Amino acid sequence: MSDFETVPAAEVPRGAIVLDVRETYEFQPGHAPGAVHIPVDQIPAQFEEELDPDEDYYVICRTGGRSAQITGWLTAKGYSVFLVGGGYDAWITAGHQLESSTGEEPQIL
Numbered sequence: 001m002s003d004f005e006t007v008p009a010a011e012v013p014r015g016a017i018v019l020d021v022r023e024t025y026e027f028q029p030g031h032a033p034g035a036v037h038i039p040v041d042q043i044p045a046q047f048e049e050e051l052d053p054d055e056d057y058y059v060i061c062r063t064g065g066r067s068a069q070i071t072g073w074l075t076a077k078g079y080s081v082f083l084v085g086g087g088y089d090a091w092i093t094a095g096h097q098l099e100s101s102t103g104e105e106p107q108i109l
Contacts, residue, residue, distance in 0.1 A: 004071045009091045009096065018057070018058050020035040020060055021040040032099075040061070047077070056081070063088075
């Protein structure tokens with residue numbers, strides 16, 4: 001049993017703040033529009049500078065493993081975070097949009 005809430009990708013509220021914890025080479029080709037990007041290994045050094053403890057964050061990665069790890073960690077630090085169940089595979093299936101930082105058609109790596 002986890003100490004955090006999992007939200008199905010289809011139920012992520014419109015306008016929610018998405019925290020993408022994938023590596024930069026994964027993030028740039030495709031991600032949620034406006035997503036905050038902090039790679040999983042950089043979270044411990046950057047979370048206090050990058051994340052507002054008064055905001056809700058929906059944490060996502062490709063399939064959910066890395067995001068589950070970070071969701072648990074941030075929850076223990078007192079942040080309001082939710083795991084996006086199924087990661088980007090579920091995000092796409094739910095019909096959510098993607099954007100790219102490369103200028104090319106968005107894709108998930």
